[in-house]
Each structure stands twice: as C-alpha cells, then as structure tokens.
Amino acid sequence: xxxxxxxxxxxxxxxxxxxxxxxxxxxxxxxxxxxxxxxxxxxxxxxxxxxxxxxxxxxxxxxxxxxxxxxxxxxxxxxxxxxxxxxxxxxxxxxxxxxxxxxxxxxxxxxxxxxxxxxxxxxxxxxxxxxxxxxxxxxxxxxxxxxxxxxxxxxxxxxxxx
Numbered sequence: 001x002x003x004x005x006x007x008x009x010x011x012x013x014x015x016x017x018x019x020x021x022x023x024x025x026x027x028x029x030x031x032x033x034x035x036x037x038x039x040x041x042x043x044x045x046x047x048x049x050x051x052x053x054x055x056x057x058x059x060x061x062x063x064x065x066x067x068x069x070x071x072x073x074x075x076x077x078x079x080x081x082x083x084x085x086x087x088x089x090x091x092x093x094x095x096x097x098x099x100x101x102x103x104x105x106x107x108x109x110x111x112x113x114x115x116x117x118x119x120x121x122x123x124x125x126x127x128x129x130x131x132x133x134x135x136x137x138x139x140x141x142x143x144x145x146x147x148x149x150x151x152x153x154x155x156x157x158x159x160x161x162x
Contacts, residue, residue: 023155
C-alpha cells in the first residue's frame with residue numbers, strides 16, 4: 001500500500017471522519033479530513049464559509065483540496081460533496097475508495113441526535129441531494145452498509161477491504 005491514500009466517502013453522518021481516524025490510528029498512518037483542512041485555511045467553520053461566501057465557493061475549495069492532495073500513504077475523509085465528477089478519478093487513482101452507506105432515514109436520525117445541522121434537515125431538497133450524491137458514491141471501489149454495524153465493525157470491515 002506504499003504511497004496510497006485510503007479515502008472514505010459518503011453522505012453526512014455516515015461516519016467518514018470517525019472511521020477514518022480509527023483506521024488511520026490502527027494502520028499508524030496520518031489522517032486528513034478535507035473539511036478540517038478547509039476550516040483551517042479559511043479560519044472559520046464550514047457553516048460560516050457557506051453563509052458568508054456561498055456554497056459554490058466552498059465546493060470550489062473542496063475540489064481544490066482534493067485535487068491538490070499529494071499521493072502519499074494516509075487515510076482521508078472527503079466531505080459529502082468532495083467525491084464528485086471532478087474528483088472521483090483522482091481519488092480512485094490514489095488508492096482504495098470506500099463508500100460508507102446508510103439510509104436517508106438513518107442520516108436524519110444521526111443528524112438529529114448530534115444536534116447539528118438542523119437547518120440542513122429542514123431543507124426540502126435534502127433527499128434529492130442524498131440520491132444525487134449516492135449515485136456518485138457508488139462509484140467508489142468498495143461499499144460498506146454501516147447502518148446496522150457498530151463503529152468497530154465498520155472499521156474491521158474497512159480493514160478487511162484494504
């Protein structure tokens with residue numbers, strides 16, 4: 001796996017960052033979360049970036065971060081929109097891509113439990129976005145249905161795949 005990046009993708013709440021961090025720790029590799037990189041560079045939260053500068057600006061940054069990622073051995077979580085027509089080929093060429101899948105009902109449940117992103121839950125186009133992105137995520141090398149698994153079980157599944 002030398003020089004390869006293991007990338008986790010999926011819709012919000014699927015566990016990309018949580019699972020990615022654990023997998024990175026287990027493999028003794030660095031971890032990169034594209035949302036964290038964007039927040040660091042912009043010195044504000046993703047929510048503030050979108051509110052102040054617009055979603056198009058944020059998505060452009062997201063693509064730039066993904067496309068400028070050097071090919072090195074690491075684990076990476078890409079934000080919900082970071083696995084797209086512009087970035088998929090690059091991410092797949094860097095190493096294994098793993099789609100953490102779950103139902104829309106579970107996405108909403110997890111978001112409600114976290115107390116975050118309530119305005120997103122009220123977005124009437126959320127289900128359409130979920131379906132649209134799902135069609136992109138299915139192009140990942142691997143898919144793990146996370147809904148009925150514990151975090152440890154998802155981690156073990158991912159490690160078996162890579």
